[in-house]
Amino acid sequence: MDKQAKEDVRQILAAYLETNNRRKTPERFAILDAVYSMRGHFTLDELSDYLLAHNFRVSRATLYSTIKLLYEVRLVIPHHMQEGTMYEACYKNGDHIHQICTVCGKVTEVKSPEVMAVLDEIKLKRFRKNAFSLYIYGICSSCQARITRLKGKSNK
Amino acid sequence: MDKQAKEDVRQILAAYLETNNRRKTPERFAILDAVYSMRGHFTLDELSDYLLAHNFRVSRATLYSTIKLLYEVRLVIPHHMQEGTMYEACYKNGDHIHQICTVCGKVTEVKSPEVMAVLDEIKLKRFRKNAFSLYIYGICSSCQARITRLKGKSNK
DNA sequence: GTCAGTGCAAACTTTTTGCAACTAC
DNA sequence: GTAGTTGCAAAAAGTTTGCACTGAC
Numbered sequence: 535m536d537k538q539a540k541e542d543v544r545q546i547l548a549a550y551l552e553t554n555n556r557r558k559t560p561e562r563f564a565i566l567d568a569v570y571s572m573r574g575h576f577t578l579d580e581l582s583d584y585l586l587a588h589n590f591r592v593s594r595a596t597l598y599s600t601i602k603l604l605y606e607v608r609l610v611i612p613h614h615m616q617e618g619t620m621y622e623a624c625y626k627n628g629d630h631i632h633q634i635c636t637v638c639g640k641v642t643e644v645k646s647p648e649v650m651a652v653l654d655e656i657k658l659k660r661f662r663k664n665a666f667s668l669y670i671y672g673i674c675s676s677c678q679a680r681i682t683r684l685k686g687k688s689n690k
Numbered sequence: 691m692d693k694q695a696k697e698d699v700r701q702i703l704a705a706y707l708e709t710n711n712r713r714k715t716p717e718r719f720a721i722l723d724a725v726y727s728m729r730g731h732f733t734l735d736e737l738s739d740y741l742l743a744h745n746f747r748v749s750r751a752t753l754y755s756t757i758k759l760l761y762e763v764r765l766v767i768p769h770h771m772q773e774g775t776m777y778e779a780c781y782k783n784g785d786h787i788h789q790i791c792t793v794c795g796k797v798t799e800v801k802s803p804e805v806m807a808v809l810d811e812i813k814l815k816r817f818r819k820n821a822f823s824l825y826i827y828g829i830c831s832s833c834q835a836r837i838t839r840l841k842g843k844s845n846k
Numbered sequence: 847g848t849c850a851g852t853g854c855a856a857a858c859t860t861t862t863t864g865c866a867a868c869t870a871c
Numbered sequence: 872g873t874a875g876t877t878g879c880a881a882a883a884a885g886t887t888t889g890c891a892c893t894g895a896c
Binding site (some may be wrong): 849850853858865866868 | 874885
């Protein structure tokens with residue numbers, strides 16, 4: 535994630551904390567920074583490791599509570615996958631679709647401007663939308679190939 | 691869920707089990723039936739309660755493994771919410787959007803034919819899609835109102 | 847008769863909580 | 872100084888696993 539985005543999200547978080555009379559602790563900004571330094575999906579452990587590698591130790595409890603805070607502010611989004619909960623920075627990063635293979639569990643990120651356009655235009659009654667996640671489930675080509683092979687065998 | 695749909699899904703499950711040389715146990719069909727008798731989202735406990743109320747007792751382990759099986763066949767879909775994992779029957783029931791309030795956690799189901807149309811048409815490389823879930827995050831009107839009131843107070 | 851599937855309890859993983867110490871305000 | 876936050880350890884919640892028994896094929 536580029537420097538400008540990191541600066542942006544720091545501002546967003548600071549504004550949120552001020553507005554809600556909550557404290558600007560170093561932990562919160564360090565975790566936010568780490569989240570925006572990770573690439574793609576990551577686990578809580580990976581986040582913790584990243585922080586450690588940069589000489590910042592935070593407790594598990596703080597990690598969880600801060601991630602929850604960042605989720606409130608919509609700066610991070612959790613994805614509940616088969617392998618467990620994965621997180622992802624979502625500021626200026628919400629414009630992709632998650633394509634999930636239900637056989638092998640592989641997740642691929644796909645872009646689709648048409649879908650994004652429709653989602654941006656959609657009007658919702660009594661609701662102020664500010665993010666979305668779209669998961670498309672199906673079977674990836676390699677699993678399809680394997681299944682076809684297996685079926686061929688069992689039918690002969 | 692109507693009778694026809696229940697019959698359909700029984701057929702789908704039976705076919706799947708046959709094809710894959712797995713057993714047609716009464717537990718599997720009872721759980722499937724229960725899933726298609728629940729309204730909207732439900733927890734594993736609620737499913738278990740429903741089965742009990744209809745004099746069918748299954749162990750937790752079987753419940754988990756069968757739900758996993760139904761997920762493989764795409765007859766049920768899990769939603770990982772703040773309150774925990776919720777399940778939902780998804781045969782002929784995938785055409786709605788989940789609108790989630792990030793403040794109070796309330797989930798509302800919304801229909802949008804335009805979005806569905808785009809999703810149906812979307813072409814994916816090397817991937818056979820068969821379902822999707824779309825979550826729109828934001829703030830519902832009652833939470834917005836409450837936040838506005840709170841801000842008014844703290845600024846005076 | 848055989849082996850996949852079930853029930854049970856124990857194990858394991860993930861997340862939350864209570865409390866004392868700390869620190870942003 | 873005070874109340875919100877953190878760290879730690881313990882607890883709770885959610886899910887998986889090992890094993891003996893059962894029943895679908």
